Amino acid sequence: MTTPFAIKAYPEMWEGLDMDVARFDKARQMLGTAYEKMYLSQSNRPQAMAYFDDLMAEIFGRRIEELLAVKKEGRPVVGTFCVYIPEEIVVAAGGVCVGLCGGSPGSIPDAEKILPRNICPMVKSAYGFKAGKICPYFQAVDFVYGETTCDAKKKTWELLDRLVPTYVMEIPQMKKGRDKTLWLEEIGDFKAKVEEVCGTTVTADNLAKAIVVINDKRRALQRLTKVRGSNPAPISGKDALLIEQMAFYDEPVRFARQLNELCDELEERVRSTTGVMPASAPRIMVSGTPMALPNWKVHNLVETAGAVIVNEESCIGTRYFKDLIDESRTNLDQQLEALTDRYMQIDCSCFTPNNERVDQVLKEYRASNAQGILHYSLQFCHTYNIEEIKIREACEKEGIPYLSIETDYSPEDVGQLQTRIEAFLEQIRG
Amino acid sequence: MFIGIDLGSRTVKVAAMRDGRLVDHQIVESGFDPQRQALEMLRRYEPVRVVATGYGRHLAQHQFAQEVITEIKAHALGARHHFPECRTIIDIGGQDSKVIALDANGRVSSFQMNDKCAAGTGRFLEIMAATLGYKLAEFGPAALASTAEVNINSMCTVFAESEVISLKNRGIPASDIARAVHRSVINRLAVMLNRLGHGDTIAFTGGVAKNPGIVAMLQEQLDQHVRLLTPALPDIVGALGAAIHAGRS
Numbered sequence: 001m002t003t004p005f006a007i008k009a010y011p012e013m014w015e016g017l018d019m020d021v022a023r024f025d026k027a028r029q030m031l032g033t034a035y036e037k038m039y040l041s042q043s044n045r046p047q048a049m050a051y052f053d054d055l056m057a058e059i060f061g062r063r064i065e066e067l068l069a070v071k072k073e074g075r076p077v078v079g080t081f082c083v084y085i086p087e088e089i090v091v092a093a094g095g096v097c098v099g100l101c102g103g104s105p106g107s108i109p110d111a112e113k114i115l116p117r118n119i120c121p122m123v124k125s126a127y128g129f130k131a132g133k134i135c136p137y138f139q140a141v142d143f144v145y146g147e148t149t150c151d152a153k154k155k156t157w158e159l160l161d162r163l164v165p166t167y168v169m170e171i172p173q174m175k176k177g178r179d180k181t182l183w184l185e186e187i188g189d190f191k192a193k194v195e196e197v198c199g200t201t202v203t204a205d206n207l208a209k210a211i212v213v214i215n216d217k218r219r220a221l222q223r224l225t226k227v228r229g230s231n232p233a234p235i236s237g238k239d240a241l242l243i244e245q246m247a248f249y250d251e252p253v254r255f256a257r258q259l260n261e262l263c264d265e266l267e268e269r270v271r272s273t274t275g276v277m278p279a280s281a282p283r284i285m286v287s288g289t290p291m292a293l294p295n296w297k298v299h300n301l302v303e304t305a306g307a308v309i310v311n312e313e314s315c316i317g318t319r320y321f322k323d324l325i326d327e328s329r330t331n332l333d334q335q336l337e338a339l340t341d342r343y344m345q346i347d348c349s350c351f352t353p354n355n356e357r358v359d360q361v362l363k364e365y366r367a368s369n370a371q372g373i374l375h376y377s378l379q380f381c382h383t384y385n386i387e388e389i390k391i392r393e394a395c396e397k398e399g400i401p402y403l404s405i406e407t408d409y410s411p412e413d414v415g416q417l418q419t420r421i422e423a424f425l426e427q428i429r430g
Numbered sequence: 431m432f433i434g435i436d437l438g439s440r441t442v443k444v445a446a447m448r449d450g451r452l453v454d455h456q457i458v459e460s461g462f463d464p465q466r467q468a469l470e471m472l473r474r475y476e477p478v479r480v481v482a483t484g485y486g487r488h489l490a491q492h493q494f495a496q497e498v499i500t501e502i503k504a505h506a507l508g509a510r511h512h513f514p515e516c517r518t519i520i521d522i523g524g525q526d527s528k529v530i531a532l533d534a535n536g537r538v539s540s541f542q543m544n545d546k547c548a549a550g551t552g553r554f555l556e557i558m559a560a561t562l563g564y565k566l567a568e569f570g571p572a573a574l575a576s577t578a579e580v581n582i583n584s585m586c587t588v589f590a591e592s593e594v595i596s597l598k599n600r601g602i603p604a605s606d607i608a609r610a611v612h613r614s615v616i617n618r619l620a621v622m623l624n625r626l627g628h629g630d631t632i633a634f635t636g637g638v639a640k641n642p643g644i645v646a647m648l649q650e651q652l653d654q655h656v657r658l659l660t661p662a663l664p665d666i667v668g669a670l671g672a673a674i675h676a677g678r679s
Contacts, residue, residue, distance in 0.1 A: 416545075423502035423541060427537075
């Protein structure tokens with residue numbers, strides 16, 4: 001690096017978005033410093049990561065400009081928080097779907113002015129970003145489409161609606177026939193809302209195109225996951241996590257193209273057995289709750305300790321892209337049903353029973369050639385925290401080295417986590 | 431000579447080994463500059479190899495240690511040196527409490543550690559002793575002098591302190607409250623022990639193992655056939671383990 005990394009500032013645009021510019025600018029600088037320290041200090045990075053570094057540098061700038069340009073054309077920008085929201089419908093209607101910010105401790109004090117302290121840090125962080133006016137994505141969206149995957153979220157949406165129009169999709173909690181019927185109706189409501197705001201109609205034709213666009217994005221992410229199964233790992237877990245996080249922000253066609261370019265390079269690395277770390281580095285798979293941008297805490301600890309993360313079984317990870325939508329359907333009703341079928345396969349811990357997730361974890365463990373599983377649960381995420389017991393039992397049964405951690409975004413437990421993670425690696429190294 | 435150094439949250443411990451035997455040890459408060467403290471302590475030796483453990487291990491590696499291992503591995507090595515048959519270790523230090531399970535060969539098979547707060551740690555006992563006006567050495571015996579069943583419910587040091595203050599102001603004798611404080615540490619340990627399961631021989635290491643109240647009340651809590659073994663110098667077991675590792679690598 002010849003010039004120091006910085007996340008670019010766009011104060012006038014932020015001003016126009018009614019942001020707390022002075023405060024946000026400090027957060028921007030801190031994020032840039034953290035990125036430089038955690039990301040640019042890595043050695044043997046693939047060259048094609050340059051695109052994602054640039055995406056990071058422009059995360060509060062050029063990408064926001066793009067969203068504002070979309071809005072100017074009368075197309076809406078929809079904010080979401082969950083992999084259950086069918087972005088294909090937004091894309092079909094000509095809109096843009098973005099995952100909203102919720103991965104930083106910086107916005108939590110804003111949230112705690114209103115929300116209880118003892119709830120999920122991701123929900124608090126997300127609410128705080130809007131309340132504090134310190135997220136340009138939040139400021140740019142036309143509306144938010146939330147869901148009912150957990151109690152903290154669904155009750156927070158009622159309060160968030162006071163700050164930005166927030167609609168809520170009911171996610172069933174079981175996977176019986178009647179749950180699918182409900183879910184299909186919810187998708188119908190979502191489609192109607194998007195059509196109303198876009199002033200367009202979702203047709204079989206534009207939905208078919210949108211399904212391919214998003215499938216292509218998911219296929220590129222699957223390709224990345226597959227190549228990480230090689231030893232030595234061709235890319236760090238930190239870089240891969242960043243890409244999985246960026247999948248919720250970037251324009252999908254461009255993102256898939258750039259990611260495929262990166263995968264070309266990674267596959268070439270595999271052919272020449274070039275790795276980011278030596279083949280002897282312990283290979284860890286992460287499973288559990290999502291790590292929203294810029295939550296790199298655990299990946300950074302694990303990889304600083306000399307191991308490499310090779311898979312994220314998480315909403316910001318394989319849960320987002322492991323399943324594709326059947327592209328062979330040609331009429332709208334069938335397409336919506338295919339979409340429902342695909343989304344019902346997501347194995348979020350909000351479902352009961354959810355045994356398919358245990359099988360999925362074991363499947364990904366084998367496919368990624370990992371040597372241990374680190375279960376990651378955000379504090380107060382009851383469903384993942386309790387489901388962790390079943391994952392642990394399955395790992396014990398299979399003889400898989402296993403460590404479970406529960407943490408939030410604050411740095412205060414980094415010392416303890418470091419000790420646990422290093423002891424876990426000692427266990428794997430034998 | 432092989433040196434193990436344990437840079438803990440409260441104290442720095444050094445163990446020096448020659449021919450597989452402990453020949454010297456030191457325990458000094460960490461102070462404000464544990465690195466300087468550590469270098470000072472190491473001056474008297476001519477080590478072949480230094481291995482560091484404890485919270486300051488990584489800083490030590492930058493300065494003077496050839497290798498680092500975690501406290502968990504260090505206590506496993508140190509405890510097995512004293513008690514070759516033990517499969518379970520309880521280690522309570524200044525900032526952490528841990529339960530470690532070992533396989534038949536003495537390798538760590540799993541472990542439990544307290545979460546990010548200081549509940550149930552040595553620091554917790556220090557603060558509670560001070561709140562009740564005891565010197566640390568008097569605290570355990572005071573707990574044993576009471577037979578009362580007073581409870582402290584809070585696991586958090588800050589809240590537990592307010593609970594202790596309200597008990598004091600209700601006129602509850604200090605030794606009864608001391609017992610309740612010790613009981614709360616034992617209860618927390620029991621949860622970790624139950625989660626991990628334990629063998630018939632448990633080694634108790636870390637500075638808190640010097641507290642006779644904790645030792646006696648913990649033994650009471652365990653089934654009769656379970657032996658709770660405390661080494662002669664429980665606070666240097668981590669440093670000892672690091673020294674053993676230095677000798678092996």
